[in-house]
Amino acid sequence: MDDLQCDGLTKRFGNFTAVNDVSFAVPSGSFFSILGPSGCGKTTLMRMIAGFENPSKGDIKIKGNSVLATPPNKRNVKMVFQHLALFPMMNVGENIAYGLRCRGEPKADIAHKVAAVLERIGLPGVEEKEVAQLSGGQKQRIAIARCMVLEPDVLLLDEPLGALDLKLRERMKIELKLLQHQFDTTFLYITHDQSEALVMSDNVAVMNAGRFEQIGTPQELYHSPASGFVAGFVGDTNRWKGRVVSIADGAAKVQTAAGEIVAAASGEDVAEGVEVDVFVRPEAIELGVPENGNSLRGKVDSLLFNGANSRILVRIADGELIEVNYPVMDGGGGLSAGDDVEIGWARERGRCFAAAR
Incomplete structure (x- = not known):
């Protein structure tokens, strides 16, 4: 069964x-992320699921039942905010x-449940600690424990790692995934950080201008993007603008400012004469040119x-800077700024999409 289902959700202001x-x-029991830039609508979407906003159209179902008429405090979903709100x-x-306590549960039961959830998040015996005494990672886990002790059907997480420093954020990505497995609870996570979404999620929805561009596994989004937006937003990439000269066997020959490039034609709207990315x-x-691959010359910047x-x-x-992965095992690999190099890649490793209008 799907713990959460949204059908035709629309919100107008x-x-x-x-x-x-x-x-x-x-x-x-899955970890589902909504990934998109600031202002794309992902927080509004989550607020509708939580019950803080009413949709203009559409339906929201928890465990198969519509919750449109259910107030936020009666929906069995809980939310972890970016600033935790402890x-x-x-x-x-x-x-x-x-x-x-708000539910009116007996004190003995409350004490037992609090101790049990602290044990599960790896912080046993800290009941008497003040919030100010906790590290950033500990506060994160306490915010999750405060929700999980209520046994929600779905836990909503609104960019909860945004306020953490880089080192702690990297560690918490792993911890969040482990906690989700441990509690076996459905997590719905929103973020603008592609690394967070790719590392933690079973499935990711890429959102742009209020719509979903693609839903898929992290591997599908990275290796088989469905649109130019997804290709450019998920993962690091080099991009050239150009016009299709010809198409044969699913590959497009594209004239760019850097020269001719052959890439896989993605989408039915890629045709001869069309402007593409x-x-x-x-x-x-790679350094060098693979057989039958694309080739460009340049200087190491x-x-x-x-x-x-x-x-x-x-x-x-043409003045463009191209990023090339290069594991430097010997402190430089013999290359220096200003060196002439030839770079290349297999034609099927590139993708072209019709340029956004």
């Missing part, structure tokens, strides 16, 4: 449509117990050291 005819389903005047135990991942480009994910920036004839 006057003449502005924030969410436009969105439909999707989230299977029980009560500073309460200790850890009181924060977690708050919802249980060509996308090639940095890891698809700079070397960006990042361990195994080091990259070369190559400036080609």
